[in-house]
Amino acid sequence: MNDIIIKNIKSLLLPKKSDGPLKGKEMDELEIIDDQAMIVIKDDKVVYRGAETDDYQASETIDAAGMIASPALVDPHTHVVHGGSREHEMALKRQGVDYLTILEQGGGILNTVEQTKKATHQELFDKASKNIIRMIQYGVLTVESKSGYGLDRENELKQLEVSREIAEKFPLTMRHTFLGPHAIPKGADSEAFLDEMIDLLDEVKDYADFADIFCETGVFTIEQSRKYMEAANEKGMRVKIHADEIDPLGGLELAIEQNAISADHLVAASDEGKRQLGDSDTVAVLLPGTTFYLGKEEYADARGMIANGGAVSLATDYNPGSCVTDNLQMIMAIASLKLKMTPNEIWNAVTVNAAHAIDADKGTLEVGDDADIVLWDAPNHEYIPYHYGVNHAHTVLAKGQVVYRQPGLLTN
Ligand SMILES: N=CN[C@@H](CCC(=O)O)C(=O)O
Numbered sequence: 525m526n527d528i529i530i531k532n533i534k535s536l537l538l539p540k541k542s543d544g545p546l547k548g549k550e551m552d553e554l555e556i557i558d559d560q561a562m563i564v565i566k567d568d569k570v571v572y573r574g575a576e577t578d579d580y581q582a583s584e585t586i587d588a589a590g591m592i593a594s595p596a597l598v599d600p601h602t603h604v605v606h607g608g609s610r611e612h613e614m615a616l617k618r619q620g621v622d623y624l625t626i627l628e629q630g631g632g633i634l635n636t637v638e639q640t641k642k643a644t645h646q647e648l649f650d651k652a653s654k655n656i657i658r659m660i661q662y663g664v665l666t667v668e669s670k671s672g673y674g675l676d677r678e679n680e681l682k683q684l685e686v687s688r689e690i691a692e693k694f695p696l697t698m699r700h701t702f703l704g705p706h707a708i709p710k711g712a713d714s715e716a717f718l719d720e721m722i723d724l725l726d727e728v729k730d731y732a733d734f735a736d737i738f739c740e741t742g743v744f745t746i747e748q749s750r751k752y753m754e755a756a757n758e759k760g761m762r763v764k765i766h767a768d769e770i771d772p773l774g775g776l777e778l779a780i781e782q783n784a785i786s787a788d789h790l791v792a793a794s795d796e797g798k799r800q801l802g803d804s805d806t807v808a809v810l811l812p813g814t815t816f817y818l819g820k821e822e823y824a825d826a827r828g829m830i831a832n833g834g835a836v837s838l839a840t841d842y843n844p845g846s847c848v849t850d851n852l853q854m855i856m857a858i859a860s861l862k863l864k865m866t867p868n869e870i871w872n873a874v875t876v877n878a879a880h881a882i883d884a885d886k887g888t889l890e891v892g893d894d895a896d897i898v899l900w901d902a903p904n905h906e907y908i909p910y911h912y913g914v915n916h917a918h919t920v921l922a923k924g925q926v927v928y929r930q931p932g933l934l935t936n
Pocket residue numbers: 603632633636738766769814841843844845846847
């Protein structure tokens with residue numbers, strides 16, 4: 525006897541499981557079982573998925589009523605744990621004051637650092653919980669969460685501890701990233717501060733899966749980023765990098781040189797970096813919601829990266845300053861409109877490739893996989909990036925348990 529059968533699925537999306545991320549042309553391949561598909565779940569795992577058959581019995585049956593089904597989504601880049609908000613910067617940005625100028629003047633990330641330092645563990649947990657609940661409702665069951673608004677031992681660890689508590693209390697899988705070198709604290713010497721963050725790596729290794737750095741003009745240089753990544757690699761931590769977001773510094777090439785699990789942003793990545801991406805297993809995590817929110821014209825060159833045989837993923841980058849959305853479905857729409865990615869590429873980018881970007885065995889629905897499944901109230905998989913700005917997730921199952929079902933209208 526099995527636990528659950530989900531039957532009457534109109535289209536079942538099956539991203540390909542493989543040892544590494546899907547690269548280049550492979551990103552446009554997506555197996556879809558059309559008409560009368562079903563999924564059988566036992567003990568949290570998928571035991572069958574494919575055409576409907578009478579071979580299985582279960583204590584509970586869910587009628588998908590012609591909805592589409594996919595693995596739950598994976599958001600591989602967020603700053604979900606932080607204090608406060610920065611809506612006052614929105615008007616400044618519209619007046620033409622740019623992101624790095626606000627940071628240079630002590631605002632931006634440094635403003636959130638002040639608010640995060642003031643917040644208690646409980647306040648940070650309560651605030652992040654609201655976003656996490658929304659992410660789950662929107663079909664996301666694996667989330668990466670970065671520190672980086674503490675910039676000192678106590679407050680970086682506080683953020684990572686909150687992130688770990690979220691993983692315990694909510695039905696989702698988390699990956700935790702130490703982003704100590706996210707900005708230079710007011711009045712600090714950047715080299716001395718970087719050394720302090722490097723010294724912290726031994727301790728944060730027990731709290732974090734990855735070490736990340738913001739490599740950008742006025743923040744950390746390529747040389748400083750290399751020093752940090754080399755130190756993290758030596759200590760056995762996989763590295764990530766916020767690279768080439770605004771200025772073309774060669775962050776993508778550095779990520780590949782340091783065998784980074786992902787290089788994130790990449791709006792200004794060089795042609796040479798994009799060429800090298802195709803020969804590497806580093807995943808390009810693109811964050812088009814950030815380009816959209818910062819009001820920039822130039823988006824990351826997803827087409828060029830895929831044409832060079834690279835692996836591309838997508839994330840919200842949810843944070844209080846440069847991308848204030850926790851809706852990954854919205855990012856799927858922006859990826860279609862601005863990155864010109866195909867629907868198949870987009871689905872692979874928010875499932876299997878996103879999982880590879882954070883070393884999570886998620887984003888596929890093979891026999892033996894965790895039964896993290898979303899039923900989408902949509903006629904086909906192309907519909908979700910097309911009808912943008914709303915939630916299409918109807919039912920979300922985390923390890924075989926229904927954790928969300930879209931409510932109807934309340935009427936008498
Ligand atoms: N660019 C650096 N860090 C974040 C933004 C942080 C903030 O503005 O608070 C990002 O990924 O976009």
